[in-house]
Amino acid sequence: xxxxxxxxxxxxxxxxxxxxxxxxxxxxxxxxxxxxxxxxxxxxxxxxxxxxxxxxxxxxxxxxxxxxxxxxxxxxxxxxxxxxxxxxxxxxxxxxxxxxxxxxxxxxxxxxxxxxxxxxxxxxxxxxxxxxxxxxxxxxxxxxxxxxxxxxxxxxxxxxxxxxxxxxxxxxxxxxxxxxxxxxxxxxxxxxxxxxxxxxxxxxxxxxxxxxxxxxxxxxxxxxxxxxxxxxxxxxxxxxxxxxxxxxxxxxxxxxxxxxxxxxxxxxxxxxxxxxxxxxxxxxxxxxxxxxxxxxxxxxxxxxxxxxxxxxxxxxxxxxxxxxxxxxxxxxxxxxxxxxxxxxxxxxxxxxxxxxxxxxxxxxxxxxxxxxxxxxxxxxxxxxxxxxxxxxxxxxxxxxxxxxxxxxxxxxxxxxxxxxxxxxxxxxxxxxxxxxxxxxxxxxxxxxxxxxxxxxxxxxxxxxxxxxxxxxxxxxxxxxxxxxxxxxxxxxxxxxxxxxxxxxxxxxxxxxxxxxxxxxxxxxxxxxxxxxxxxxxxxxxxxxxxxxxxxxxxxxxxxxxxxxx
Numbered sequence: 001x002x003x004x005x006x007x008x009x010x011x012x013x014x015x016x017x018x019x020x021x022x023x024x025x026x027x028x029x030x031x032x033x034x035x036x037x038x039x040x041x042x043x044x045x046x047x048x049x050x051x052x053x054x055x056x057x058x059x060x061x062x063x064x065x066x067x068x069x070x071x072x073x074x075x076x077x078x079x080x081x082x083x084x085x086x087x088x089x090x091x092x093x094x095x096x097x098x099x100x101x102x103x104x105x106x107x108x109x110x111x112x113x114x115x116x117x118x119x120x121x122x123x124x125x126x127x128x129x130x131x132x133x134x135x136x137x138x139x140x141x142x143x144x145x146x147x148x149x150x151x152x153x154x155x156x157x158x159x160x161x162x163x164x165x166x167x168x169x170x171x172x173x174x175x176x177x178x179x180x181x182x183x184x185x186x187x188x189x190x191x192x193x194x195x196x197x198x199x200x201x202x203x204x205x206x207x208x209x210x211x212x213x214x215x216x217x218x219x220x221x222x223x224x225x226x227x228x229x230x231x232x233x234x235x236x237x238x239x240x241x242x243x244x245x246x247x248x249x250x251x252x253x254x255x256x257x258x259x260x261x262x263x264x265x266x267x268x269x270x271x272x273x274x275x276x277x278x279x280x281x282x283x284x285x286x287x288x289x290x291x292x293x294x295x296x297x298x299x300x301x302x303x304x305x306x307x308x309x310x311x312x313x314x315x316x317x318x319x320x321x322x323x324x325x326x327x328x329x330x331x332x333x334x335x336x337x338x339x340x341x342x343x344x345x346x347x348x349x350x351x352x353x354x355x356x357x358x359x360x361x362x363x364x365x366x367x368x369x370x371x372x373x374x375x376x377x378x379x380x381x382x383x384x385x386x387x388x389x390x391x392x393x394x395x396x397x398x399x400x401x402x403x404x405x406x407x408x409x410x411x412x413x414x415x416x417x418x419x420x421x422x423x424x425x426x427x428x429x430x431x432x433x434x435x436x437x438x439x440x441x442x443x444x445x446x447x448x449x450x451x452x453x454x455x456x457x458x459x460x461x462x463x464x465x466x467x468x469x470x471x472x473x474x475x476x477x478x479x480x481x482x483x484x485x486x487x488x489x490x491x492x493x494x495x496x497x498x499x500x501x502x503x504x505x506x507x508x509x510x511x512x513x514x515x516x517x518x519x520x521x522x523x524x525x526x527x528x529x530x531x532x533x534x535x536x537x538x539x540x541x542x543x544x545x546x547x548x549x550x551x552x553x554x555x556x557x558x559x560x561x562x563x564x565x
Contacts, residue, residue: 004181004415007033007147008406009399010166012154012215013188015044017371017391017398019137020096021186024399026144030406033147033180035169040150041138043210044190045372055127055385056097060107060115064125066090073386074562076122076276077351077379078522078532080228080540083560085377088358089386089393096392097129105136121255122276122383152178153495154214156423157185157222157367158415164222164366165413168423172495175488177424181415183406184366186398187354189215191372192506194499196347196455197447204451205347206237206248215373216509217502219354220550224364226543227375228352229506230513231523233382234281234456237346240296243332249301249325249343255280259300260292263340266299278381278522281345281456288344298344303336345456349387351378351523352513355542360398366405366413370398376540376558380522430497435482439497442477446470446500450507454514459528463515470508478504508550513541516552534564 009025011018014036025032036043058064070090074081101107107115107129118128141148151172158166158179166181193207205211220226236258238244255267255275267275267283284299294300307322326336334341353375360368371391378386453466478501483493519533520526539554 004166004179005033006181006412007031008183009033009402010180010182010185011035011188011399012167012186013044013190013371013373014038014040014150015188015190015371015391016134016137016388017190017395018186018188019134019141020392020395021188021370021399021402022141022146023137023144024396025186025403026141026146028400028403028407030403032145032403033149033182034141035149035152035154035167035180037153037172037210037214038151040141040148041134043208045207045211054097054129054389055120055123055383056093056129056389058127059094059098060129061117061125061127064117064127066094068125069093069127071562072122072124072273073383074379075273076278076381076383076522078381079379079538079559079562079564080231080521080557081379082376082558083562084358084558085356085394087560088397089377089390092393092396093389096389096396099392099396100136103136103140105131105133107131119272120384121280122273124273128385149178153498154189154218155427155498157218158419159222159364159366160414160416162223162365163413164364165415167218168420168427170427170495170498172490175491177420177427179415179420181412182366183409183413184368184402186360186402187215187219187362187367187369187373188371188395188398189218189373191350192216192503193347195447195450195503195506195510197444197451204245204447206235207347212499213502213506214499215369216350216353217505219362219367219369219373220505220509220543220545222364222367223545224362224367225355226353226509227355227540228379228513229350229375229509229543230517230541231351231380232347232454232510233277233349233351233523234345235277235348236280236284236301236343237348238341239298239344239346240294240342241329241332241334244329244341247325248346248348249303249322249341254306257302257306258284259302259340260287261294261300262292263300263302265302266292276381276383276522277348278525281523282525284345285456294342296342298342300340301343302340304338304340307337349382351375351380351382352509356394358397359401360394361401368398368402370394380524427498430481430483430494431486433480433482435480437477437481438484439481439493439500442473442481443496443500443503445477446473446503446507450510454507454510456525458514458524458526460515460526463511466511467508467515470504470511473504474508509543512550512552513543516541516554538564
């Protein structure tokens with residue numbers, strides 16, 4: 001067996017949630033290792049933003065409270081949210097935003113020095129504050145004694161007697177197998193927008209290429225439960241000009257700037273608190289189906305008017321970010337100040353994920369989770385700009401409780417050598433396989449299948465077709481998938497083959513959960529069951545690996561204080 005690298009807390013991921021977990025763990029005097037599949041501070045969704053909006057009006061907005069934010073979040077989630085987690089989130093988000101200021105992040109302020117709070121879709125109060133920058137968290141991690149492994153892909157979790165004790169990894173730079181042994185392990189691997197491919201009205205995904213559902217698949221294989229995997233959020237991304245496809249414009253979900261083919265605003269009269277992302281996608285797809293969409297099959301975004309209005313209103317950071325986007329667009333032959341652009345649904349966020357409690361513990365001892373890889377917080381639909389504040393609340397909690405567990409343990413856990421040897425064989429045998437299918441062929445087939453059958457609008461026939469084809473891919477394609485390049489160093493094809501394995505696992509979870517939920521609720525829309533069925537489906541769908549078989553079952557929602565209105 002390869003020699004293990006020992007630590008108190010092993011953090012898998014390099015984005016905002018992972019950084020906050022690392023900061024808290026290090027401040028708790030634990031030895032911390034952070035693993036980033038890409039370059040630290042530049043990979044994952046957190047690293048690709050110019051600056052984040054964050055829904056955290058209090059303590060900055062006088063008319064906002066944790067109770068109001070709680071109700072907005074539950075309502076947007078279709079009441080599928082774990083209300084214990086939402087209460088933790090809304091109670092603690094303000095303090096976590098102040099943490100960012102203590103780290104050096106400076107929010108946009110007015111001439112009196114007050115933090116500027118702006119409106120956001122689905123929110124009943126003006127609670128968006130900006131900007132939050134990953135570089136702030138990155139530098140805080142660097143200031144602490146956190147050991148960082150960049151360009152290192154965690155391939156599987158290791159367990160001993162039902163407890164997670166570390167993980168195996170592939171050193172992408174050198175092609176070596178690494179073994180990490182840890183008293184506590186935190187998954188902060190983000191989502192999986194790469195599950196979706198180009199469609200007739202899709203710009204695929206807003207996510208970077210590294211978001212391939214690694215955390216979901218590893219957690220499933222280790223035997224913990226996942227929740228709400230049918231709930232995938234689609235946002236509005238650029239579809240034309242095509243060179244910007246998938247990019248999210250800062251105003252893309254603002255209802256007043258969305259126009260039909262005649263360039264008439266079609267959603268301006270919908271109340272702000274009702275215009276969440278699930279509602280936006282539903283309205284836009286209906287408009288397109290009626291033949292009222294823009295020339296390339298989306299809708300128009302009146303960016304020039306937003307540009308003028310934001311400048312006049314003094315939304316400094318919003319305007320600056322739009323200006324940066326406009327400058328980028330100019331290099332591609334279009335002027336955002338003058339030209340409207342076309343936008344359409346694109347995969348953005350997974351509301352489903354690992355089941356955790358308020359301490360960020362999963363159902364497998366030794367394994368914690370935070371960030372988008374977690375399910376239950378957002379329910380059936382995430383409110384805009386709730387994601388990044390959530391990374392700070394639960395990243396802190398994951399780091400706090402994982403380090404507490406680790407520092408209370410006297411000895412390092414034992415690793416079963418057989419697990420490591422089996423994983424080594426799985427990773428390297430792909431080079432010896434006399435296969436028929438290149439990994440890119442398998443991945444593109446899967447992505448196209450998922451978009452066409454598990455996109456924004458689903459039905460039984462499409463979901464059934466997806467399940468059958470996924471089964472075929474698992475049984476016939478994956479065992480015969482091979483890597484042409486035999487190089488071990490920086491072999492992108494090799495890494496993508498491992499990611500494709502994870503994507504297939506995730507696709508099956510999404511498909512089976514989508515088939516099980518015979519209703520339409522928030523992000524999950526079925527044309528054959530167009531109504532919301534509270535009598536039968538005000539429940540969560542859970543998924544667990546039972547001896548290699550994917551088992552689905554339901555449990556009542558975790559309702560502590562907010563009942564269905």
